[in-house]
Amino acid sequence: MITIQNLQKNFGEKRAIDIEEYTIRQGDMLGLVGNNGAGKTTLFRLMLDLLKADNGNVVIDNIDVSKSEDWKIFTGAFIDDGFLISYLTPEEYFYFIGKMYGLKKEEVDERLVPFERFMNGEVMGQKKFIRSFSAGNKQKIGIISAMLHYPQLLVLDEPFNFLDPSSQSIIKHLLKKYNEEHNATVIISSHNLNHTVDICPRIALLEHGKIIRDMTNENHSAEKELEDYFNAGEAPESEPG
Template sequence: MIEVRNLTKNFNGFRAVDHISFDVKRGEVFGLLGPNGAGKTTTIRMLATLTRPTEGTATVGNYDVVKDDDEVRKLIGLVSEKIIMYDRLTAKENLWFFGRLYGIPKEVLNERIDELLGLVQLGDWKGSQVGTFSSGMRQRMNVIRALLNMPKVLLLDEPTLGLDPQSSVEVREFVKKINREKKTTIILTTHMMVEADILCDRIGIMDHGKIAALDTSTNLKKLVSGDDTAILELEIANLTSNMIASIQSLKCVSSVSQDNSTHIKVHASGNGVFDTIIDAIRAEKGEINSVKNLEPTLEDVFLHITGHEVRDKADQKIPMRAHRRFMPRRRVR
C-alpha cells in the first residue's frame, strides 16, 4: 500500500529525515517509534503531501506523493498532532462541516456520521458541544473526522499524546477496531514503547532521521535476548553499593540499574552469565532471594540499537541533560 524509498527532508541544511525506506502492506498497522525530533511528523507530512521530500520517493496506493498528490489525498485520512474542532458546534455539526468540506453528499453523510460516532461510542453525545468533551472524547472525534472520507490509509501522528491512561486505552482500542473492521491500513507515530508494542504489526525504530531497525515487536526483542544475552532481575535482601559495583565490573555485564532498595536489573551477555553474576554477589556476602529472567521490552531494544534510552516524557526520572533533549518542542495544548 505504501512504498518509501530513500525519503529525505532537509530544512535549511538540517536533515530531519535521512534516506529512509520501508513498505507498508495493505491492512497493516505500521508504527514509527522514536523520541522527540526523530523525524516522525516530517515523514507523516511528506506522506500526506503537506511537505515535499528533498530527495527520494514515496507512493501511496501506487500514487506518487509529489506527482499524483491529488490522488494520494483521496486515499488518505490524516490525524495530526493538533486537534481541529469547533468547541461551540456539537459533535454532529463538526463532522457535518468537515464532511461537506470533503464534498461528501448530504444523503451519505448523515448515515456515515452516525456510524462513525457509534464506532467510537459517542452516539449518545452527538448533540453535545465538543467544548464540553473530555480530552479522550475530543481525540476520538479527531480520529473519526479523518475517517469521514473512508480513507484506505489512515495516518495517525501521536494519537494518544497528552491523554490520560484511560483515554489512551480507549483510543488504542478503537484504532485496532478501525483496522479490523474497516481494513484500513494505518501508519502511526509514537514515542511510547507500549503503544507501539500493543498496536503495531511492525515497528520502525526512528532516531535522528534514520530508521535504525524495522521488524515485528517479537523479532526486535530477539535482538536483545538471543541465546547468550539475558536481562536478569535479582532480589538481594542486603543489597549494597559494593555489590552493584562488583556486578558492574564483570566483563559480561553491560548495565546494572537499581529499581529499589532490594531489586536490581542486569543486562548481560556471554556464556554462563548467570553463574558469574551469582558468584560475584555471593563473594560480597549477598543474600539472593530471587532471580528472574526478564522478557526484553522495546525500551531494551531501543537502548540496544541506538545506544541511548527513549523515555516517556511523563517520566521525571530522566537525567537533566537527556531530559532537555527529549523535552517537547511545541507541546502546549
C-alpha cells in the same frame, strides 16, 4: 500500498529525514517510534504532502503524493489540532467531513455509534465550538474525523496524547478492530512504547531521520529490543557536586 524512495528533507543544515527505501504493505499496522527530534512528524507530513521533500518521493497506491491528490480520497489523517475547524461544533465538523466524502447525515450518525464509549458523553451535544474543548477531547474529535469515511490508509501522529487511560484503552481496541475489519493500512507514531507494542505487529524505529530497525512484533517480541535501545540512549544521571 506505500513506497518511500530516496526521501530527504532538510531544515537548514540539519537533515531531518533520510530514507533510502521503505515499503508499507496494504493491511500493515505499523508503529513508528523514536525519540523527540527523530523525524516522526516530519515523515508523516511528507507522506501527506504537507511538506515538500528536498529529494525523493512517497508513492501511495502508485500515486506520487506530490503530483496528484487522488490518494486523499482513501486516506484519513490526524496530526494535530491544526487539522480541526475550531469555529464549528463537533457535530458540524463531523457532518462537514462526511459531506466531503459523499456521506449523508444519517450515515455519519451511524458511523459515530462505535465511538460513543470513546467520546464518553463529553463531545456530542455540548453546544460549544471545538476551540473550547480540552486537548483530550480535541484529540478524540480529530481521530474520529480521520476514520469517518473508512479510509484504506489511516495516519495518526501521537494518538494517545492527552487521553486518559480509559480512552487510550478504548482507542487501542478501535484501531486494532478497524485494521482487521477493513484490511486498512494503519500507521501511528507514539512515544508510548507499551501502547505501540500492544497493537502494532510491525514497528519501525526512527533515529536522526533514518529508519534504523524494521521489526516484526509477534506477541510483544519487539518490546525488549525497544526497551534496550531507549534505555541505552538515556544520559547517565549527573553526580551531585
